[in-house]
Amino acid sequence: MARDLTKEKVVATAAELANKLGDIQQLKLKDLAARLKIKVPSLYNHVKGLDGLVHALRVHALRILEEELRNVMAGKTGRDALMSAADSYRAFAHQNPGIYPLIIQAKGIDAETEKVSRDILTLFLLILGSFGLEGDEALHTVRGLRSLLHGFVSLELAGGFALGLELTDSFERLLSTFIDGIEP
Amino acid sequence: MARDLTKEKVVATAAELANKLGDIQQLKLKDLAARLKIKVPSLYNHVKGLDGLVHALRVHALRILEEELRNVMAGKTGRDALMSAADSYRAFAHQNPGIYPLIIQAKGIDAETEKVSRDILTLFLLILGSFGLEGDEALHTVRGLRSLLHGFVSLELAGGFALGLELTDSFERLLSTFIDGIEP
DNA sequence: TTGACAAACTAATTAGATTAGTTTATAAAT
DNA sequence: ATTTATAAACTAATCTAATTAGTTTGTCAA
Numbered sequence: 001m002a003r004d005l006t007k008e009k010v011v012a013t014a015a016e017l018a019n020k021l022g023d024i025q026q027l028k029l030k031d032l033a034a035r036l037k038i039k040v041p042s043l044y045n046h047v048k049g050l051d052g053l054v055h056a057l058r059v060h061a062l063r064i065l066e067e068e069l070r071n072v073m074a075g076k077t078g079r080d081a082l083m084s085a086a087d088s089y090r091a092f093a094h095q096n097p098g099i100y101p102l103i104i105q106a107k108g109i110d111a112e113t114e115k116v117s118r119d120i121l122t123l124f125l126l127i128l129g130s131f132g133l134e135g136d137e138a139l140h141t142v143r144g145l146r147s148l149l150h151g152f153v154s155l156e157l158a159g160g161f162a163l164g165l166e167l168t169d170s171f172e173r174l175l176s177t178f179i180d181g182i183e184p
Numbered sequence: 185m186a187r188d189l190t191k192e193k194v195v196a197t198a199a200e201l202a203n204k205l206g207d208i209q210q211l212k213l214k215d216l217a218a219r220l221k222i223k224v225p226s227l228y229n230h231v232k233g234l235d236g237l238v239h240a241l242r243v244h245a246l247r248i249l250e251e252e253l254r255n256v257m258a259g260k261t262g263r264d265a266l267m268s269a270a271d272s273y274r275a276f277a278h279q280n281p282g283i284y285p286l287i288i289q290a291k292g293i294d295a296e297t298e299k300v301s302r303d304i305l306t307l308f309l310l311i312l313g314s315f316g317l318e319g320d321e322a323l324h325t326v327r328g329l330r331s332l333l334h335g336f337v338s339l340e341l342a343g344g345f346a347l348g349l350e351l352t353d354s355f356e357r358l359l360s361t362f363i364d365g366i367e368p
Numbered sequence: 369t370t371g372a373c374a375a376a377c378t379a380a381t382t383a384g385a386t387t388a389g390t391t392t393a394t395a396a397a398t
Numbered sequence: 399a400t401t402t403a404t405a406a407a408c409t410a411a412t413c414t415a416a417t418t419a420g421t422t423t424g425t426c427a428a
Contacts, residue, residue: 003393003405003406003407005406005407028383028384028385029384029385029386030383030384030385038406038407038408039407039408039409040384040385040386041385041386041387041388041407041408041409042406042407042408044386044387045405045406045407046406049385049386050384050385050386104338104339104342104344105342105344106342106343106344121346136349139346139348139349139354140349140353140354140357140358141357143336143339143345143349143354143358144332144336144354144357144358144361146335146339146344147331147332147335147336147339147358148328148331148332148335148358149335150335150338150339151330151331151332151333151334151335151336151338152327152328152331152335154288154334154335154338155288155327155330155331155334158288158289158290159290160288160289160290160330161327162305162323164323165320165323165324165327169324170323170324170327170328173324173325173328174324174327174328174331174332177328177361177362177365177366178361178362178365180365181361181362181364181365182361187374187375187376187424189375189376212414212415212416213415213416213417214414214415214416222375222376222377223376223377223378224415224416224417225376225377225378225416225417225418225419226375226376226377228417228418229374229375229376230375233416233417234415234416234417
């Protein structure tokens with residue numbers, strides 16, 4: 001039977017489906033299998049069940065985010081770099097509403113997930129370094145930055161903000177306030 | 185059979201169980217029924233299935249948070265009020281890790297949920313008012329505040345922060361930075 | 369004492385994930 | 399060209415969880 005289906009295609013299709021649904025809980029193996037034109041048990045040749053799929057989707061999401069952040073940051077420093085990274089983070093969440101929430105669930109972690117997470121952290125620390133932040137100071141600050149980014153986009157995705165006010169304005173003000181607070 | 189079991193007891197027990205498990209996904213009707221010493225279908229006399237239970241838990245969570253915020257804010261203004269509210273928000277999340285995440289999922293809302301959500305928003309706006317913030321300015325700021333609170337506690341609960349640095353220190357620095365940014 | 373009703377029960381159904389065991393297409397080795 | 403090994407498909411069966419249907423029972427009010 002050896003078809004040209006790979007684990008990568010399975011994961012990419014699952015990501016597409018999850019993002020279209022907007023919620024990973026609604027992604028069913030039945031639908032994924034149908035989309036791939038195979039039967040459900042055949043999925044197990046590629047991923048270790050639903051748990052394995054979710055793990056793979058998490059790594060997939062982290063990799064995309066890492067790459068986008070790295071690209072957009074290239075050659076920038078300070079406020080410019082931070083603003084670009086923040087916009088890119090938010091855009092990633094908008095484009096991947098289904099799998100976005102996976103990137104923070106880092107509880108039972110495998111080595112691969114940890115590595116990509118650490119790479120992303122390093123990118124943020126690089127930006128903060130260009131503000132002159134080092135050591136514990138930088139670590140506290142990166143926690144703050146991640147909090148505000150994750151908090152804003154997840155509230156936004158969940159429809160948690162009332163209407164009537166530009167979301168992008170709110171986001172840029174929040175970042176401005178934060179940057180003003182960390183600038184020397 | 186008319187026992188002394190009420191919807192309130194069902195919901196309170198479900199909240200307990202969810203918080204002990206630390207994740208609402210792991211709350212099974214089987215376990216809830218067992219804890220209440222009834223069979224699973226009997227739960228349907230009190231809540232409309234799992235969906236109804238989750239709705240009730242969301243309102244339950246929002247009510248607890250609203251009351252705790254209101255209590256802790258009583259008689260305080262400015263920095264003092266904001267710090268107390270923030271600590272109380274974070275403490276609520278720590279004490280209710282299972283049901284905490286429900287409070288931001290405000291997508292398909294009923295009137296009751298909306299009301300309590302709005303009450304909480306009003307409390308935050310009250311605090312910001314004591315900083316002299318009004319109108320759109322206040323609304324943008326409250327979005328920022330909610331973002332940073334939700335982002336921090338959800339990352340913290342998900343184990344998303346690396347070890348080795350006091351979480352409470354990070355939280356207080358973040359709040360300080362934010363408050364410095366909104367003070368006149 | 370009876371009748372209505374709320375709240376319990378058992379039994380059956382549905383949805384979804386998973387496991388067991390079988391078949392088949394490809395590709396390498398004879 | 400034939401055989402053989404293997405990966406990847408399949409069908410069938412099982413398990414868990416939620417839900418629905420239909421029945422029984424305890425309490426309270428007439």
